[in-house]
Each structure stands twice: as structure tokens, then as C-alpha cells.
Amino acid sequence: MPFFLPMLLLAQAYDPEIEAVMNRSAKQKQEERAAAAAAVPAKAAAPAREDGRIPVPAKYAAPFQACLDQAIESPDAGVAFAQKWRIEGGSFYARHCMGFAYARAERWTPAIVAFQQAAEEAERSGEMAQSARLWAQAGNAALASGDAAKARDEFDAALARGLPDGLEKGEVHLDRARALVALGDGAGARDSIDVALEQAPRDPLGWLLSATLARRSGELPLAQAHIARSVQLSPDDASVALEEGNIAVLTGHEDIARSAWTRAVRLAPDAPAGKAAADNLSRLPASKTAG
Numbered sequence: 195m196p197f198f199l200p201m202l203l204l205a206q207a208y209d210p211e212i213e214a215v216m217n218r219s220a221k222q223k224q225e226e227r228a229a230a231a232a233a234v235p236a237k238a239a240a241p242a243r244e245d246g247r248i249p250v251p252a253k254y255a256a257p258f259q260a261c262l263d264q265a266i267e268s269p270d271a272g273v274a275f276a277q278k279w280r281i282e283g284g285s286f287y288a289r290h291c292m293g294f295a296y297a298r299a300e301r302w303t304p305a306i307v308a309f310q311q312a313a314e315e316a317e318r319s320g321e322m323a324q325s326a327r328l329w330a331q332a333g334n335a336a337l338a339s340g341d342a343a344k345a346r347d348e349f350d351a352a353l354a355r356g357l358p359d360g361l362e363k364g365e366v367h368l369d370r371a372r373a374l375v376a377l378g379d380g381a382g383a384r385d386s387i388d389v390a391l392e393q394a395p396r397d398p399l400g401w402l403l404s405a406t407l408a409r410r411s412g413e414l415p416l417a418q419a420h421i422a423r424s425v426q427l428s429p430d431d432a433s434v435a436l437e438e439g440n441i442a443v444l445t446g447h448e449d450i451a452r453s454a455w456t457r458a459v460r461l462a463p464d465a466p467a468g469k470a471a472a473d474n475l476s477r478l479p480a481s482k483t484a485g
Contacts, residue, residue: 254287261291269299286315286324293331302339306332310348317355326355330366333373342376349373364394371403383407391420398428402437409441417441432462436471443474452478 250258257279265272272295280288293308313328333348349370357363367390374383384407390400401424408417421441424434439454451474458471 250287254285257284258287258291261288262294265291265295265298269295269301271295272298286312286319286321286328289315290328290331293328293335297335297338300338302335305335306339306344306348309335313351322355323357326352326357326366327362328352329355330369333366333369337369337373337376342373345373346370346377359393361394361397364390364392364397364400367393368397368400368403375403375407380407380411384411396427398424398431398434401427402431402434405441406437409437409444414441414445418445430461432458432465432467432471435461436467436474439471439474448478 249255261272261275261279261284264275273292276284276288276292276295280292284291289308289312293305293312296302296305296308309328309332313325313332316322316325316328329348329352333345333352336342336348337345349366352366353363353370357366367386371383371386371390374380374386383403387400387404387407390397391404394400401420405417405421405424408414408420418441421434421438424431425438428434435454435458439451439458442448442454443451455471455475459468459475462468463472
């Protein structure tokens with residue numbers, strides 16, 4: 195394999211976590227978080243379920259779901275619903291929905307404030323797990339706004355409130371790692387991503403970010419192992435395929451790199467990952483590309 199190829203790859207400004215991890219759809223992320231809270235009605239003291247969802251008390255479940263539905267249909271209608279419900283006694287669930295509605299509109303500053311206020315109100319009510327979840331929501335809104343430092347602080351606040359072991363804790367550590375990557379703190383990101391992999395081992399994005407961090411730091415055996423896990427969990431993700439190729443070419447497996455990049459182009463030709471993969475393919479020697 196020509197020496198210049200890995201050097202060109204290492205010089206690229208694009209890395210797959212920019213699209214797949216750092217810039218994960220803000221609306222999708224907020225909807226995932228809201229859906230995790232909008233579970234079946236149950237007693238307020240109900241424990242977390244295996245999927246990480248904490249049931250909403252019956253008193254709040256129906257209006258909370260109605261508020262989320264309004265926000266999805268129209269963010270302004272969701273804000274109005276939440277404001278009225280808050281006055282009528284909607285507790286921190288009303289503020290939670292307000293933050294969700296603002297996030298749907300990509301109005302990140304009021305979304306952060308609403309989630310922070312909801313988290314503080316939940317804590318005053320003794321709902322520490324709910325408070326932790328809402329601090330995490332505030333962190334994702336801050337990350338979507340481009341304020342990685344604030345996001346890190348919000349995720350730290352979420353973890354300080356305590357979450358049970360499992361998927362939810364892992365997701366918060368993954369989000370914290372995203373913020374630390376944006377801040378250029380590779381060592382801190384590695385610490386959080388290692389916890390995320392332990393707590394949420396079936397999240398392919400965790401393995402993708404881990405593989406990319408390992409590649410950046412020159413830990414290629416670790417990068418190979420972790421990208422293989424990400425490919426296993428998400429074989430049709432163009433960003434995963436791109437990183438698989440990046441790691442393969444740096445470890446002398448040009449045939450695997452070509453196959454992975456070709457798959458990335460096929461899966462998402464117009465996305466940043468697909469375009470980066472196409473560019474990488476164009477840098478392969480013409481004779482090999484033709485063969």
C-alpha cells in the first residue's frame with residue numbers, strides 16, 4: 195500500500211463522528227429522550243424498566259403525552275400547551291415538554307433553560323432520576339447549540355444526580371464523550387466512552403466513537419476491534435462503513451478499505467460520510483481501482 199494514502203487520510207478534516215456522533219440529529223436526540231420519559235402510567239416511585247424508561251405517574255402521563263404530540267405537530271402549540279399545563283399544576287413534566295417543544299423548533303437557548311428548570315424542580319420533588327434525565331436533556335440541547343463546555347457541565351450534573359447502571363447511564367456517558375471530543379479532550383472522552391461501552395454495549399455509535407478515538411491516538415488494534423463491533427451492530431450505517439475503511443487502510447488492508455468505502459458510497463452517496471468515502475476511493479491508485 196502506498197505510504198501517501200494513510201497520510202492523506204490522516205490529514206482529512208472529516209471524521210465519521212462529526213456526522214454520526216457529534217452531529218447526531220438534534221431533533222431525533224430530543225425525541226428519543228422525551229420518548230424515554232413518556233412511558234406507561236405508573237406510580238411515582240416505580241423503578242426504571244430494563245429499557246431505561248421511568249414510568250410517568252398516572253396523574254401526568256396523559257397530558258404529558260398530549261403535550262409531546264402537540265410539540266411534534268407544532269412546536270409553538272407545544273410551548274403554549276406546556277405553559278398552560280404548568281400553571282395548572284403540570285409540575286416538572288410541563289417544563290420538560292416545554293424544553294422538548296423549543297428543541298423541536300431548534301430554539302436551543304430557551305430549551306436549555308426549560309430543561310434546567312425542570313431538572314431543578316424534579317430534584318426539589320425528590321425525583322433524582324428524573325432530574326438526572328432532564329440535566330442530560332439540557333446537555334444535548336447545549337451540544338446542539340454548539341456550546342460543548344456547557345454541555346459537558348450539564349452531563350456532569352446529570353451523572354452527579356445518579357442513574358442506575360444500564361443503558362441510560364451509558365447514553366449519558368456517550369453524550370459526555372461527544373462534548374469532550376468537541377472540546378478536544380481526548381483523554382476525558384476515552385474515560386467516558388469506556389463507561390458507555392460497558393453500560394450500553396449495544397449502541398453502535400459508542401463503538402464508532404471509540405474506534406475513531408483509538409485511530410486518532412494510534413491505537414490501531416483497539417480501533418480494529420471496536421469498529422468491527424460497530425459494523426456488527428450497524429452494518430448499514432455509512433459513517434460506520436467510512437470509519438471501517440479508514441482503519442483498514444491504515445492497517446494495510448486496502449481490499450477491506452475499498453469494500454467498506456464502496457458500501458458507504460452506496461448507502462449514503464449525498465451524505466458527508468458517503469462523499470468522504472468517495473473521495474478516499476478516488477485516492478486509491480488507478481490501476482487498483484480499475485482492477
